Amino acid sequence: MAEFGKDMRTVKTAEERKNEILDVAEELFAEKGYDNASTNDIIARIGIARGTLYHHFGSKEEILDAIVDRMTREGISQARSIVNDKSLPSLKRLTGVLGSLQVKGSAGNEVMEQMHKPQNALLHQKMQERLINGVVPLIAQLIKEGNESGIFDTKYPNEAAEMIMLYGNIAFDDNENLTPRQKKRKGNAFIYNIEKMLGAKAGSLEKALMRFF
Amino acid sequence: MAEFGKDMRTVKTAEERKNEILDVAEELFAEKGYDNASTNDIIARIGIARGTLYHHFGSKEEILDAIVDRMTREGISQARSIVNDKSLPSLKRLTGVLGSLQVKGSAGNEVMEQMHKPQNALLHQKMQERLINGVVPLIAQLIKEGNESGIFDTKYPNEAAEMIMLYGNIAFDDNENLTPRQKKRKGNAFIYNIEKMLGAKAGSLEKALMRFF
Known part of the structure; x- marks a missing residue:
C-alpha cells in the first residue's frame, strides 16, 4: 500500500x-x-x-461514541505493547501500563468531561468495562512474571490485577476538584497499597510511578 | 406518638x-x-x-428510584450501627460491615437486576457513589482503630478503605454468571488482598468473612 x-x-x-x-x-x-x-x-x-x-x-453523539471507542482501543493496545516489551524489567512495565492509562491532551480532557455528564453514564460505564477487561489480563501477566522473578509475592495475581485496575480506573477518573497536594497523596497511597498487596519491597514501585501523579 | x-x-x-x-x-x-x-x-x-x-x-421509575434510595440509606445506616458497636472487636466489625453490604432477599435481587439494565446505568452509578461515600469513612475508622490496637499496619487508612469499598462494591455487584467455586475463589482472593494491604495476620480476616461468599 x-x-x-x-x-x-x-x-x-x-x-x-x-x-x-x-x-x-x-x-x-x-x-x-x-x-x-x-x-x-x-x-x-x-x-x-x-x-x-x-x-x-x-449524529454527533455517534461521533463521540466512536472517539471513546478509539481511545479505549488505543489505550489497551499501548498497554499491550509495553507488557510485551520484554527488554524492560516487569516492574518498569507495570508502572508503564498504569501510566499509559492516564488521559492525555486537551482532546482527551474534553472527552472525559463529556463522559462525566449524566446523559453519558452508560457510555462511560461501557468504556470503563472494556478498558478494565482489556488491561486486567496484561497486569496479571506482569504480576505473575514478578512472582517468578521474586519481586512480588501474591497467591492471587489475577484478582490483585483486577483490584488495582478497577480501583485505579475509578479513583483517578475524576480528580479535577482535588488540589495538587491531594492528588499527590492519593497517588502515593495507591502505590503504597499496591506494594503491600503484591508483597513488593516498600518504595520499589514508588520512584517509577510518582511522575504520573 | x-x-x-x-x-x-x-x-x-x-x-x-x-x-x-x-x-x-x-x-x-x-x-x-x-x-x-x-x-x-x-x-x-x-x-x-x-x-x-x-x-x-x-411513575413506576420514580418508585424504583426511591426503593434504591431507601436500600442505600438502610445499608449505610446498618453499617454505621455495626461500626459504632464498640462491644465487638474491630476485626469483627470490619467483616460485619462488608457482609452487611451484600444485597439480600428476592426484592433486593430483583432491584439489582433492574440496576444492571442499560437504561438504569445512571441510577446504578448514583447508588454506588452514595453507598461508597457513606461507607468508606466507616471502614476507614475501623482500620484506624485496628492500627491502634496493632492488628493492622497501614499508613493510609482512608485510601485503603476506599480501595476495599470501591473494588468490593463493583467486583461483587454482578456475579450471577459465576459458578459457586469461582465465587468462593473471588471471595478468598478479596480477603487475602485486604489482609496483605492492611498488614493483617494471614488468615485473621478469612474465617470471619468467608461465610458471606
Whole structure:
C-alpha cells in the first residue's frame, strides 16, 4: 500500500475517512467544547459533503461514541505493547501500563468531561468495562512474571490485577476538584497499597510511578 | 406518638404512606418482576386511590428510584450501627460491615437486576457513589482503630478503605454468571488482598468473612 499512498491521496478508504472525521472532531471538541462544536464545523474543516459524514456517523453523539471507542482501543493496545516489551524489567512495565492509562491532551480532557455528564453514564460505564477487561489480563501477566522473578509475592495475581485496575480506573477518573497536594497523596497511597498487596519491597514501585501523579 | 398509634391507624403521615407504597412495590417487583408489575397492581394491593400514589410518586421509575434510595440509606445506616458497636472487636466489625453490604432477599435481587439494565446505568452509578461515600469513612475508622490496637499496619487508612469499598462494591455487584467455586475463589482472593494491604495476620480476616461468599 505504501507506494500507492501519494498518488491516491484523495481516494480514502472508509477506515481512513472515519479516522479523519474522528481526528477533526477531536480537534474541534477540544477547541470549542463538545456542546459548541457542530457537525457543520466538522464537514467545513475537512471539506466533505454532509452526506459523506452521515454515511459514517448518524449524529454527533455517534461521533463521540466512536472517539471513546478509539481511545479505549488505543489505550489497551499501548498497554499491550509495553507488557510485551520484554527488554524492560516487569516492574518498569507495570508502572508503564498504569501510566499509559492516564488521559492525555486537551482532546482527551474534553472527552472525559463529556463522559462525566449524566446523559453519558452508560457510555462511560461501557468504556470503563472494556478498558478494565482489556488491561486486567496484561497486569496479571506482569504480576505473575514478578512472582517468578521474586519481586512480588501474591497467591492471587489475577484478582490483585483486577483490584488495582478497577480501583485505579475509578479513583483517578475524576480528580479535577482535588488540589495538587491531594492528588499527590492519593497517588502515593495507591502505590503504597499496591506494594503491600503484591508483597513488593516498600518504595520499589514508588520512584517509577510518582511522575504520573 | 406510640400511644396514639392504634387509634390513628388509617391516618398515615406522608412518610408512612410513602414507605407503605415502597414496601408493596418491592413485594410486587419480587413476585412478578419489575416489568410485569404495574402501578395498578400497587394501588390495588394497598387499597388506595390512584391519586394518592401519584401524589407521592410520578411513575413506576420514580418508585424504583426511591426503593434504591431507601436500600442505600438502610445499608449505610446498618453499617454505621455495626461500626459504632464498640462491644465487638474491630476485626469483627470490619467483616460485619462488608457482609452487611451484600444485597439480600428476592426484592433486593430483583432491584439489582433492574440496576444492571442499560437504561438504569445512571441510577446504578448514583447508588454506588452514595453507598461508597457513606461507607468508606466507616471502614476507614475501623482500620484506624485496628492500627491502634496493632492488628493492622497501614499508613493510609482512608485510601485503603476506599480501595476495599470501591473494588468490593463493583467486583461483587454482578456475579450471577459465576459458578459457586469461582465465587468462593473471588471471595478468598478479596480477603487475602485486604489482609496483605492492611498488614493483617494471614488468615485473621478469612474465617470471619468467608461465610458471606
